[in-house]
Amino acid sequence: MLFHVRMDVNLPPAMPPAQAEELKKTERELAQSLQRSGQWRHLWRIAGQYANVSIFDVAGVDELHALLTSLPLFPYMQIQIMPLCRHPSSVRDGDA
Numbered sequence: 001m002l003f004h005v006r007m008d009v010n011l012p013p014a015m016p017p018a019q020a021e022e023l024k025k026t027e028r029e030l031a032q033s034l035q036r037s038g039q040w041r042h043l044w045r046i047a048g049q050y051a052n053v054s055i056f057d058v059a060g061v062d063e064l065h066a067l068l069t070s071l072p073l074f075p076y077m078q079i080q081i082m083p084l085c086r087h088p089s090s091v092r093d094g095d096a
């Protein structure tokens with residue numbers, strides 16, 4: 001099942017820079033691992049914002065929830081989720 005997810009990151013201004021860098025590093029490592037496994041299909045930066053749009057390919061909402069809550073930056077993100085299904089006019093086979 002495909003999900004469009006928008007993540008807006010809001011790190012507290014008072015967070016020590018070293019802690020922020022460590023969080024971003026562990027987030028990047030996990031995000032790249034999930035991209036290689038195929039669960040995180042697309043990851044795009046929203047231009048001019050500390051935010052991304054992503055496409056996840058997971059079994060369902062429970063797996064998506066587990067994945068998103070496992071992200072190191074999860075406590076500092078606002079997340080919007082849109083479940084996707086195939087558009088009848090799409091010329092693609094249903095894959096993002």
Ligand SMILES: O=C(O)CC1=CCC(=O)O1
Nearest residue numbers: 009027028031050051052
């Ligand atoms: O920088 C972001 O948009 C948050 C994030 C998600 C995956 C990653 O590596 O950073």
